[in-house]
Amino acid sequence: MANTPAVKPFLEVLSGHRQAIPPLWMMRQAGRYLPEYREVRARAGSFLDLCYTPDLAAEVSLQPIRRFAFDAAIIFSDILVLPHALGRSVRFEVGEGPRLDPLDTPDKVATLAPHADFKMLEPVFEALRLVRRELPPEIALIGFCGAPWTVATYMVAGRGTPDQAPARLMAYRQPDAFARIIDILVENSIAYLLAQLAAGADALQIFDTWAGVLPPREFARWCAEPMRRIVEGVRAKVPGARIIGFPRGAGALLPGYITHTGVDAVSIDWTAAPALIRDHVQSRVAIQGNLDPLALIAGGAALDAAIDDVLANFADGRLIFNLGHGIQPETPIAHVERMVARVRTKRG
Amino acid sequence: MANTPAVKPFLEVLSGHRQAIPPLWMMRQAGRYLPEYREVRARAGSFLDLCYTPDLAAEVSLQPIRRFAFDAAIIFSDILVLPHALGRSVRFEVGEGPRLDPLDTPDKVATLAPHADFKMLEPVFEALRLVRRELPPEIALIGFCGAPWTVATYMVAGRGTPDQAPARLMAYRQPDAFARIIDILVENSIAYLLAQLAAGADALQIFDTWAGVLPPREFARWCAEPMRRIVEGVRAKVPGARIIGFPRGAGALLPGYITHTGVDAVSIDWTAAPALIRDHVQSRVAIQGNLDPLALIAGGAALDAAIDDVLANFADGRLIFNLGHGIQPETPIAHVERMVARVRTKRG
Numbered sequence: 022m023a024n025t026p027a028v029k030p031f032l033e034v035l036s037g038h039r040q041a042i043p044p045l046w047m048m049r050q051a052g053r054y055l056p057e058y059r060e061v062r063a064r065a066g067s068f069l070d071l072c073y074t075p076d077l078a079a080e081v082s083l084q085p086i087r088r089f090a091f092d093a094a095i096i097f098s099d100i101l102v103l104p105h106a107l108g109r110s111v112r113f114e115v116g117e118g119p120r121l122d123p124l125d126t127p128d129k130v131a132t133l134a135p136h137a138d139f140k141m142l143e144p145v146f147e148a149l150r151l152v153r154r155e156l157p158p159e160i161a162l163i164g165f166c167g168a169p170w171t172v173a174t175y176m177v178a179g180r181g182t183p184d185q186a187p188a189r190l191m192a193y194r195q196p197d198a199f200a201r202i203i204d205i206l207v208e209n210s211i212a213y214l215l216a217q218l219a220a221g222a223d224a225l226q227i228f229d230t231w232a233g234v235l236p237p238r239e240f241a242r243w244c245a246e247p248m249r250r251i252v253e254g255v256r257a258k259v260p261g262a263r264i265i266g267f268p269r270g271a272g273a274l275l276p277g278y279i280t281h282t283g284v285d286a287v288s289i290d291w292t293a294a295p296a297l298i299r300d301h302v303q304s305r306v307a308i309q310g311n312l313d314p315l316a317l318i319a320g321g322a323a324l325d326a327a328i329d330d331v332l333a334n335f336a337d338g339r340l341i342f343n344l345g346h347g348i349q350p351e352t353p354i355a356h357v358e359r360m361v362a363r364v365r366t367k368r369g
Numbered sequence: 370m371a372n373t374p375a376v377k378p379f380l381e382v383l384s385g386h387r388q389a390i391p392p393l394w395m396m397r398q399a400g401r402y403l404p405e406y407r408e409v410r411a412r413a414g415s416f417l418d419l420c421y422t423p424d425l426a427a428e429v430s431l432q433p434i435r436r437f438a439f440d441a442a443i444i445f446s447d448i449l450v451l452p453h454a455l456g457r458s459v460r461f462e463v464g465e466g467p468r469l470d471p472l473d474t475p476d477k478v479a480t481l482a483p484h485a486d487f488k489m490l491e492p493v494f495e496a497l498r499l500v501r502r503e504l505p506p507e508i509a510l511i512g513f514c515g516a517p518w519t520v521a522t523y524m525v526a527g528r529g530t531p532d533q534a535p536a537r538l539m540a541y542r543q544p545d546a547f548a549r550i551i552d553i554l555v556e557n558s559i560a561y562l563l564a565q566l567a568a569g570a571d572a573l574q575i576f577d578t579w580a581g582v583l584p585p586r587e588f589a590r591w592c593a594e595p596m597r598r599i600v601e602g603v604r605a606k607v608p609g610a611r612i613i614g615f616p617r618g619a620g621a622l623l624p625g626y627i628t629h630t631g632v633d634a635v636s637i638d639w640t641a642a643p644a645l646i647r648d649h650v651q652s653r654v655a656i657q658g659n660l661d662p663l664a665l666i667a668g669g670a671a672l673d674a675a676i677d678d679v680l681a682n683f684a685d686g687r688l689i690f691n692l693g694h695g696i697q698p699e700t701p702i703a704h705v706e707r708m709v710a711r712v713r714t715k716r717g
Contacts, residue, residue: 183531186663189661189663190663190666190667193663193664193667193671193672194667194669194671196671233640234640235640236639236640236659236661236664236675236678236693237640237642237643237678238674238675238678239661240640270618270640272620272621272640272642273620273621273641273642273644273645274640274642277642291584292581292582292583292584292585292588292618292620292622293621294585294620294621294622294625295585296621297621297645313537313584313587315534315537315538315541316541316584318538319538319541319542321542323541323542323544324541326586327584327586330584330585330586345584
């Protein structure tokens with residue numbers, strides 16, 4: 022099946038061709054809102070064990086495709102596997118989020134390994150090959166990594182933080198040390214993404230969850246420029262590689278971001294201003310988004326109105342329907358079904 | 370002194386007149402980064418006791434003026450005194466933030482008192498009168514309240530929440546109940562702000578700290594429209610009342626917000642895109658902001674660059690120099706002094 026030539030609507034949109042019915046997937050679609058995911062998760066040991074066990078990672082990547090026939094699967098993994106392969110300690114504590122050994126002084130930064138041990142990430146590549154083999158030919162497969170800025174916020178602080186203050190302060194106070202972390206992440210992200218393409222990914226998404234906390238000068242230096250280098254580095258080896266950026270919260274900095282980075286698409290969060298996006302972003306690249314994940318929890322008339330807003334705002338152009346951020350664990354499956362039906366029956 | 374006619378540069382900017390040296394104050398300038406504040410706070414009992422003790426509240430409001438000769442004093446208080454006067458239980462637990470009895474069902478909302486007991490807020494008005502009496506005539510006095518949306522996020526959840534999910538979900542699921550909370554806050558905010566003007570406030574700022582989490586449809590309904598009603602209601606009694614909005618994180622929704630609400634100025638956070646603000650916001654109202662509070666913690670060359678960015682971006686138009694959010698407790702006083710000197714020696 023994987024060798025059958027087939028049109029993938031998701032890739033069509035990334036290649037410049039609007040689809041009458043927007044292709045559809047959900048960030049974090051392989052996740053805790055699904056009972057079949059929770060069942061696999063319960064027997065996988067730790068969260069990282071699940072990421073590093075190819076048949077289980079492949080299984081949970083495929084579950085939402087079987088249930089909802091989404092237009093894209095995303096490989097089940099985590100943005101922190103790259104720092105893990107760079108030799109950093111990474112633990113996921115239940116209900117607590119990730120914990121790393123903080124990289125919070127220039128002396129510690131100087132000890133950071135320049136090259137990841139990609140053998141540690143071989144299970145991710147194997148999971149991609151397994152998913153590729155099982156996936157219907159019209160469904161795209163997405164590989165991903167975290168953007169250097171967002172990954173660095175966890176590496177510096179050693180954990181998630183409400184305002185990313187530790188990384189922001191290091192960037193202000195010790196910009197050379199902070200730049201070393203970013204540079205190492207840029208180079209290793211390029212290699213990691215290329216290996217995901219080689220393992221069968223059709224497109225790549227780069228998650229910059231915390232892009233929205235930086236002032237314009239810092240955003241340009243720590244988000245947009247590293248992203249430009251990653252896009253350039255990947256395409257130097259794989260010309261035409263399809264790349265989606267997700268600088269969450271970038272707002273009115275998005276038009277400059279797409280110009281600078283050369284991405285094929287951006288994912289937009291639910292707070293984006295429609296006119297700005299249409300006139301200055303969607304006019305030049307595809308967009309992906311942007312339903313409020315809380316509307317999906319709420320359901321009912323509020324969900325219908327929120328879906329219709331996304332379609333009214335963006336479906337006249339190149340749109341991949343998605344949420345503005347990951348689906349939350351408490352989301353009822355019936356609401357996802359309602360969303361899928363509504364998006365696919367509203368014809369353009 | 371209070372009766373001497375004097376030009377207040379802060380009010381000049383709000384009235385349409387750019388100042389060569391932008392007037393300057395800091396959100397949360399009466400606060401824990403000052404040893405003289407910590408000294409008063411230590412003998413005040415609870416945080417609310419400090420808010421409700423006129424001579425102490427006046428004293429801490431005046432401290433930053435004495436130290437830095439800022440162009441505006443803001444009355445020391447909290448946005449949650451209004452729900453308190455509406456009969457809600459409000460406690461501030463040390464290191465924990467505010468705690469209220471959650472107003473999280475339509476049945477509970479139905480019991481919400483429609484009218485605040487403004488006798489409870491008499492200490493705030495008395496503190497305003499005391500500050501007015503002591504303040505040099507060229508220094509403006511700012512009264513404030515929270516915007517209905519932001520105050521409602523605390524009333525519904527009973528506490529601060531990372532994503533304001535409880536209020537967002539009530540707004541989606543039970544919009545009529547949520548609208549009742551908003552309507553009561555609108556009416557009582559108008560009365561509260563009018564009383565602050567009567568007690569000596571020269572201008573009003575309305576803090577909508579969590580405006581940035583809403584999609585455009587919800588932002589219009591729960592942030593912009595209530596703010597329009599407040600501006601209209603205040604000006605119906607005090608024509609020409611000067612009002613600053615601070616819909617933090619509104620980003621590219623700001624141009625629509627200023628048109629709809631009729632505010633004289635908006636405070637902008639440090640992530641705002643300069644071209645958008647200049648072309649579509651500052652061209653029509655004054656702006657206030659927008660130094661990253663973390664640059665003020667960092668100090669040194671990073672602080673100088675961040676200050677210069679604010680001035681380069683916005684000082685050609687009507688600007689009140691400020692931070693993009695409140696000053697943080699760990700900020701060195703020497704950095705504040707450096708900022709004040711730099712802003713006041715860069716002539717326009």
